[in-house]
Amino acid sequence: MGKYKAQIIEDIENLQMEYGECKIDTNEFVKRLNDLGIYTAEEVDFHLSEAEDSRFEYKMDKAAEQTKNETVVAMPFPEKDAG
8 A cells, every 4th residue: 555545544544533532523524534635425425424433432432431430220110000
C-alpha cells in the first residue's frame, strides 16, 4: 500500500474516532472528509455510517460506565385490587 493511501486511511480512521467520541459534529465531519478529497454522496454516507456506529458504541459504553456504579432499586407493582 502506498504511503499516501496509508496516510489517508489513518486520517479517516482518526476522523471517525473523533466523531465517534462526540468531539466534532456532522458538519465538521463532512467538511473534513471533503478536505481529504472525499466528496461523493456514496463515500461520505459510507464513512458517516461507520462513524455513527462508533458514536453509538461510545455512547453505550459511557452509559454502561455511569450505571455500573449506580444502585438500582426495584419497586414492586401495586396490586390491582389494593385500596
